[in-house]
Amino acid sequence: MDLKVAKTTIFLATSDAESARNFYEEKLGLTLASDEPYALVYQMAGSELRLSKVPSFTPLPFTVLDWQVEDILAAHKMLSERGVEFTLFDGMGQDEKGIWASPDGGARILWFKDPDGNVLSVSERS
Numbered sequence: 001m002d003l004k005v006a007k008t009t010i011f012l013a014t015s016d017a018e019s020a021r022n023f024y025e026e027k028l029g030l031t032l033a034s035d036e037p038y039a040l041v042y043q044m045a046g047s048e049l050r051l052s053k054v055p056s057f058t059p060l061p062f063t064v065l066d067w068q069v070e071d072i073l074a075a076h077k078m079l080s081e082r083g084v085e086f087t088l089f090d091g092m093g094q095d096e097k098g099i100w101a102s103p104d105g106g107a108r109i110l111w112f113k114d115p116d117g118n119v120l121s122v123s124e125r126s
Contacts, residue, residue: 019115059117072124087111
């Protein structure tokens with residue numbers, strides 16, 4: 001068994017599957033693989049995203065899922081056009097678009113939340 005090459009599954013929670021489906025499909029452009037009794041399932045670049053259907057939960061205050069993109073400005077434009085609202089964090093020094101640049105210049109990150117409050121991001125890394 002070699003975990004370095006094993007397919008991965010990412011688990012997030014949703015207490016409102018209908019709102020989650022709208023967000024992940026309409027705003028992020030993901031394609032639903034299956035709507036199961038306990039989860040919404042999406043396939044993404046060799047990984048599976050499972051949105052576990054739960055009655056309630058408290059989202060974590062930090063990023064739980066990031067998509068690495070080649071062009072963060074193009075990602076910002078696409079997400080903006082689809083109605084995604086970006087998250088600004090106090091003291092982070094994000095620019096007018098909400099993009100944060102790491103002090104070493106190695107990454108630029110744009111954060112947003114899904115309807116359940118899960119913190120998601122897109123990042124451009126050099």
